[in-house]
Amino acid sequence: MAEDTVPAGETVGSIGRAVAAIRCVARGGAEGRRLSDVAREIGLHKATAARVLATLTETGVLRREDDRRYRIAPQFLEALGLPVSLGALRQRARGELMELVEKVEDTGLLSVRSGLESLCIDRHVGRHPLQALSLDVGARRPLGAGAGSLALLAFLPRDERETILAALADRLPYRSVTAEAIRHHAAEARRDGYTYLPDFVVHGMTGIGAPVREPSGLIVAAVSVAGVGDRLKGPRRDEVARLVLEACGRIEARLAGGA
Known part of the structure; x- marks a missing residue:
């Protein structure tokens, strides 16, 4: 026919x-x-x-x-103007993530959005004797529940953020992680340019993260660092946040250049 x-x-x-x-x-x-x-x-x-x-x-x-x-x-x-593949994204980000981990000596993570969740697609462990290893490659978390996960959510348009939080209302598995707490930390992230979550998902663990954007401005990933105890608190917070933001900037340059 x-x-x-x-x-x-x-x-x-x-x-x-x-x-x-x-x-x-x-x-x-x-x-x-x-x-x-x-x-x-x-x-x-x-x-x-x-x-x-x-x-x-x-x-x-x-x-x-x-x-x-x-x-x-x-x-x-x-x-559609999206990254060629997760494999290509991981490859272009890996060198920068490894360099970041070498500098901070704590665990570095690369995450992407997958529906209402973040998906960890790469992890590198630092040299410090105590490491934050609660998240591994392939692990998922609700958007907002973690430094990298929050970086994927916090910088989205307000209407999209609220739609996601409404959909997650009954799916947040952590007592300390509520929609209101996520809103609060997301507002701080937009003010500071990076996420900072001390003792949020896991007590005694702190995360710092930032989004990675492709040339169009679309957020395609998040880089985050996780540390135990006071590793990412106090004066060291600003230093690690700067290093995370610099790593994101270099990854963005690689994405723009196609290298």
């Missing part, structure tokens, strides 16, 4: 299924989604979901890798 003779309802339905599949795969982030995951989450028969995913793969929206999982294709993200 020629394309222009396809019933309007069928065409709209096909577009709706494709959009739902793209959203489902996007929520999978770097982990991707299996065919069975997509079929179940968007309520399609497995054979129908397979046809939708195959079409999206053929047209360059998705890619299917050796682990049989679907992920958003880098060229599609690039067309």
Whole structure:
């Protein structure tokens, strides 16, 4: 049947299924989604979901890798003005993150937004004998619950911040981490240019973080440092905050230059 003779309802339905599949795969982030995951989450028969995913793969929206999982294709993200891939982002940020950790001797983290959560995509451990290791690669936290996570939230437009906090109202797993506390610390972050969270998520642990923006101004990641005891408090707070901001600036320069 020629394309222009396809019933309007069928065409709209096909577009709706494709959009739902793209959203489902996007929520999978770097982990991707299996065919069975997509079929179940968007309520399609497995054979129908397979046809939708195959079409999206053929047209360059998705890619299917050796682990049989679907992920958003880098060229599609690039067309939308987003980072080419998490892998490329991690690669461009790694040298700067390692240099930061070498200077501060505490744990350094690189995080990205994944829906209502932050996702840690890289971690480097410093040389100091006591390290803050509560977050590892692949770990997720609600937006606002942690220095890097808060950096991904605090600098968003107000309406978007409030929408996220409303959606998280019943999903904040820490007694000390409330929507009101997040609002307070987010306001301080916008005033200072970086996040500072002493004894917030974990007692005895302090985090300092800042956002990383691509050339368009879109926040694509956050760099943060976590330390135990008084490592990031007192006079050292300003020094570490400066180093975090400088690292973010260098990463942004690498993103702008494509290096």
